[in-house]
């Protein structure tokens with residue numbers, strides 16, 4: 042296979058890398074890592090909103106849902122762009138998140154004997170790394186259940202696959218729990234990403250904080266009820 | 276106003292020097308006047324220790340009126356104790372009840388070395404200031420007052436940020452031991468005013484780079500700092516710092532300028548911080564966090580590369 046030309050290291054490659062130092066310095070700094078988390082996190086919230094809107098077609102019955110899936114697949118290369126875009130953002134979010142977790146763990150080598158919250162911290166903010174890892178595990182599980190990359194969808198419709206899965210109460214329980222974890226993650230993530238991008242303004246911050254809570258409730262209820270509904274329909 | 280006396284038990288951190296491992300010591304302090312400040316209570320305890328021929332508890336303090344930022348330790352898990360918007364020297368014993376057991380610990384952060392008992396080296400905060408927490412002015416006669424008109428609200432915001440006394444409680448309480456509230460206050464007080472604007476980009480870049488290099492953690496927006504800050508510095512300043520930093524990183528041509536005196540804190544001798552106006556030592560490369568940044572950005576490059584490759588493959592596959 043012939044490599045595309047621009048990818049072959051050129052003699053002045055290092056020189057060019059050095060002129061990119063501003064980018065590595067900005068993104069590698071403590072604030073830069075936060076910005077990477079914020080931007081990728083915002084994309085996931087957009088994705089979740091779209092995913093939820095699409096999934097609501099389940100309430101329209103098997104045909105509506107299968108039709109929605111077909112429409113998605115008909116997008117062809119655009120779907121591929123979106124999928125790989127998400128994968129890239131996801132890799133960044135997980136990687137930077139792990140780096141942050143490790144560095145912040147190291148920043149206090151001797152812990153306090155007495156810990157008491159002075160306020161400010163929430164369950165959501167205190168558990169971000171843990172809910173994050175749980176969501177990572179859930180997404181792997183979720184893709185292995187339903188994704189066209191892991192499940193043969195030529196013979197069965199997606200509605201059949203989904204209702205077969207949720208005939209099992211263990212799956213229903215796992216999915217509902219996972220959605221609660223997502224809600225917890227979003228409850229801190231949403232307002233936090235605005236703060237990170239410097240968008241903390243006395244006029245808008247109260248609304249953003251409320252919107253974050255509303256969003257996490259909407260995600261928890263919206264996604265969480267779907268498996269229960271399907272289980273009862275099946 | 277009659278005064279009560281209470282008997283309390285201190286579980287206080289004792290550590291001979293920076294190299295010592297340290298441990299908690301239980302000290303009973305009886306007949307504490309409830310009108311005493313927390314530091315006066317420590318004085319009382321120390322007098323008894325000295326009379327008994329023991330080493331007194333070392334703790335930092337200076338003004339004892341809540342304005343200098345020298346005092347501070349973690350009382351029952353909260354920096355500066357249970358009172359909101361108050362330094363430790365302003366905390367009074369009437370906050371405690373007879374028979375209370377009070378845990379007293381020093382600020383804990385990798386960047387703050389414990390020097391002795393409750394004293395920590397907050398020199399790293401000074402180094403962050405050296406990196407850009409100033410404005411350059413010409414010597415000579417003082418400029419005219421009010422030569423540059425500044426709107427009232429802006430002046431107020433700058434004053435609110437300038438209220439920071441550099442005590443380090445924000446670092447102490449932060450789950451990540453991050454100094455963002457401190458740095459944001461110091462950047463904001465100058466960035467808000469016209470006098471601070473010319474050096475704003477350089478300041479934001481250099482102070483953040485210095486903070487990272489000194490081993491403070493990364494801010495993840497817990498808001499705990501704002502809750503303990505004795506001067507109630509708001510996290511709105513952190514948002515402003517983020518803005519200043521992103522703007523400087525993306526649009527300006529300013530470069531990071533680490534201060535000359537950026538020496539690993541471990542090399543400093545065990546001296547109280549107020550008494551060491553030492554000359555700047557030659558710079559030593561502070562590799563740790565820059566290499567972290569390299570690893571991070573390197574992996575992001577590699578991932579992006581794999582991602583683009585996979586994307587090309589995927590779109591070819593879906594076309595054929």
Ligand code: SF4
Nearest residue numbers: 439440442443445504
């Ligand atoms: S921001 Fe507040 S807590 Fe932090 S150093 Fe300044 S005064 Fe102390």
Ligand code: FES
Nearest residue numbers: 337339344346364
């Ligand atoms: S001793 Fe000055 S602020 Fe407490």
